[in-house]
Amino acid sequence: MPLSTALSSELESRIASREARVGVIGMGYVGLPLMLLFSEQRFRVTGFDVDASKVEALNSGNSYIVRIPGSEIVKAQAAGFRATAAYAGIAEMDAIIICVPTPLDQYHQPDLSYIEQTARAIAPHLRAGQLVILESTTYPGTTEEVLVPILEAGNRSGLRAVRRPGETGFHVAFSPEREDPGNDTVARCDIPKVIGGLEPTASALASALYGTIFHRTVPVSSPATAEMTKLLENIYRCVNIALVNELKQLCDRMGIDIFEVIDAAKTKPFGYQAFYPGPGLGGHCIPIDPFYLSWKAKQFDFRTRFIELAGEVNTGMPYYVIEKTALALNRHKKCLNGSRILVLGLAYKRDIDDLRESPSLTIIELLRKAGVEVSYNDPFFPTVGRGRHYDLNMTCTPLENLAQYDAVLIVTDHTSYDYRRIVAESQIVVDTRNATKGIAATNIVHC
Numbered sequence: 001m002p003l004s005t006a007l008s009s010e011l012e013s014r015i016a017s018r019e020a021r022v023g024v025i026g027m028g029y030v031g032l033p034l035m036l037l038f039s040e041q042r043f044r045v046t047g048f049d050v051d052a053s054k055v056e057a058l059n060s061g062n063s064y065i066v067r068i069p070g071s072e073i074v075k076a077q078a079a080g081f082r083a084t085a086a087y088a089g090i091a092e093m094d095a096i097i098i099c100v101p102t103p104l105d106q107y108h109q110p111d112l113s114y115i116e117q118t119a120r121a122i123a124p125h126l127r128a129g130q131l132v133i134l135e136s137t138t139y140p141g142t143t144e145e146v147l148v149p150i151l152e153a154g155n156r157s158g159l160r161a162v163r164r165p166g167e168t169g170f171h172v173a174f175s176p177e178r179e180d181p182g183n184d185t186v187a188r189c190d191i192p193k194v195i196g197g198l199e200p201t202a203s204a205l206a207s208a209l210y211g212t213i214f215h216r217t218v219p220v221s222s223p224a225t226a227e228m229t230k231l232l233e234n235i236y237r238c239v240n241i242a243l244v245n246e247l248k249q250l251c252d253r254m255g256i257d258i259f260e261v262i263d264a265a266k267t268k269p270f271g272y273q274a275f276y277p278g279p280g281l282g283g284h285c286i287p288i289d290p291f292y293l294s295w296k297a298k299q300f301d302f303r304t305r306f307i308e309l310a311g312e313v314n315t316g317m318p319y320y321v322i323e324k325t326a327l328a329l330n331r332h333k334k335c336l337n338g339s340r341i342l343v344l345g346l347a348y349k350r351d352i353d354d355l356r357e358s359p360s361l362t363i364i365e366l367l368r369k370a371g372v373e374v375s376y377n378d379p380f381f382p383t384v385g386r387g388r389h390y391d392l393n394m395t396c397t398p399l400e401n402l403a404q405y406d407a408v409l410i411v412t413d414h415t416s417y418d419y420r421r422i423v424a425e426s427q428i429v430v431d432t433r434n435a436t437k438g439i440a441a442t443n444i445v446h447c
């Protein structure tokens with residue numbers, strides 16, 4: 001049997017017997033839960049992260065993600081989990097899964113620096129027969145045009161990626177993460193895992209590995225197809241959210257409740273899927289990923305007009321919220337300048353501890369610029385400091401004495417809030433999420 005075939009069947013049997021060592025790079029919202037899934041299946045997992053505080057927290061049996069209790073980390077430790085910042089350990093891994101950030105830079109262009117740094121760091125330690133999988137969301141072509149060349153250039157023994165079955169080298173695949181944080185209706189293991197290998201052996205090995213933690217794997221013909229699949233899913237969401245955000249503004253002018261319309265429309269058993277309007281897009285995915293594709297499209301002299309238009313509508317939503325808040329104050333003979341407003345919810349969506357790209361941050365900054373004295377409350381964030389795009393430096397205000405605010409602005413509809421009490425005690429409630437549905441009160445402004 002040729003060396004390459006022997007190595008891949010050895011890896012397959014190590015996966016089946018759970019002897020395969022799994023390395024997950026990036027212990028964030030994606031990598032940490034993934035590590036737990038492999039740990040539950042008795043794999044010995046090593047978590048690699050450049051953030052020393054995360055490595056220390058994990059090795060002390062602690063979690064920094066609210067929905068993951070420390071007890072789960074302790075359980076994983078019992079199954080052999082360790083966190084480290086030392087990349088030399090890559091050589092001991094059989095499979096290496098990369099889950100590092102893929103943000104946009106200040107010019108709204110893909111920032112692949114985290115993937116590039118990771119690739120440079122692991123390249124020297126790669127050995128024949130290993131499987132490298134990229135999970136970070138990115139434009140079609142990243143795996144073959146960016147990841148693989150860096151891995152090959154940096155390898156000490158001149159090892160190359162396997163491009164044809166039978167070759168000797170390391171295997172490479174792309175497999176997008178499809179998690180929906182805070183969504184408890186679908187278990188993570190029930191979300192089918194799309195896999196695009198550089199060649200059939202990589203796909204087969206990645207399917208064997210993911211098949212141990214997911215009920216279904218969906219092999220596609222190439223890494224670029226898998227990369228594009230993830231983008232299609234997120235662009236579909238982005239465009240449909242933009243559509244309802246635009247219709248919300250029209251319905252507002254026409255005196256129609258968009259949420260009532262959506263509830264009625266979704267009774268249709270086919271051809272319609274409900275998307276909900278809100279104060280703007282948030283999170284690491286929907287506001288960012290579509291622009292990875294529009295950037296790449298330019299290389300092909302192509303303009304992705306749906307993405308651009310959706311981006312325009314969605315980024316305009318925080319401004320619409322400010323306009324509606326100003327009109328609400330105006331009805332009480334007040335203006336934004338000099339008023340006191342309490343913003344409810346910093347997280348980009350309900351019941352999660354993630355404020356990346358959250359519209360609350362933009363709304364708070366816009367209110368401040370308009371001369372508003374802003375306070376916030378969010379059970380998940382006792383304080384908020386400085387991020388990539390904001391500098392707020394604020395402390396969470398208790399939900400007390402609500403009448404002191406000229407308006408209370410619901411931006412995130414956390415389930416722990418008592419909306420009846422909030423409406424009863426506030427002068428004006430501006431509701432961007434339909435959180436006050438079913439509450440009849442004249443001080444509610446839907447927006």
Ligand SMILES: NC(=O)c1ccc[n+]([C@@H]2O[C@H](COP(=O)([O-])OP(=O)(O)OC[C@H]3O[C@@H](n4cnc5c(N)ncnc54)[C@H](O)[C@@H]3O)[C@@H](O)[C@H]2O)c1
Nearest residue numbers: 026027028029030049050051099100101102118136137177
């Ligand atoms: N959060 C989600 O719900 C979600 C869903 C689907 C896909 N994704 C995609 O998954 C990827 C990761 O997202 P996330 O939300 O987990 O990000 P995150 O910021 O929560 O975690 C990324 C982790 O990578 C670490 N890191 C950065 N550079 C590193 C390096 N060179 N070596 C090792 N570790 C490094 C960071 O310290 C951090 O702990 C992104 O591409 C994102 O678009 C995220």
